[in-house]
Amino acid sequence: MSDHRNTKGRVWEALTGGRANQFHTHDTARPPAGRIDTDSHQAEPPQTKSTSAVSRRYSLDSPEVEALVVHCADPRFQTAFREFVTDELGIHNYVPIVIGGGVHAFGVQSLLPKNFKVLWEQIKFAVTQRNVRQIIIINHEDCLWYERMKGYHPSIQSILKSKSDLKTAADIILHDFSGIHVRMFWAAIESGQVYFTEIAPTS
């Protein structure tokens, strides 16, 4: 058995001109490439699916927007947010910024500066590039993002209770962009349904 292997080894050595080790090393490196091939093969069915989906067309909305709307990504509230903005506020074409905790980053700017930077850059982009003149900011009751952040710093709970992050957000936006109309809303839950209350800037 070992003789047979040695014979094979000698033949291989002769064929490769003494570079058997080099080939062997290359050979050893091949299994991962084989796995990639397998993966790409397995990836074919989804590609076929996406190709067939191209046949359907979707309408492109107007780039002219009436407002920028910032609210939480909580899936329980998405229909309520959308219907409130379109049906009650009458805003049909808007830039949505949907992010866990909504404008939370304004209230915790010193504690989570990176979160603030990301959100603020997005708002600035919408205002300057989309010529937004109205900003709607909505926070909501029973926000899991705030719940998760509670342990981060003791002040976060009081920020949520007083809704002060909505006001802080409005103050910062108005400070940097004059002529922008900012409206703040609080989405509360009652008997399994959502209702909205506007927060006055001075209260």
Ligand SMILES: [Zn+2]
């Ligand atoms: Zn939330």
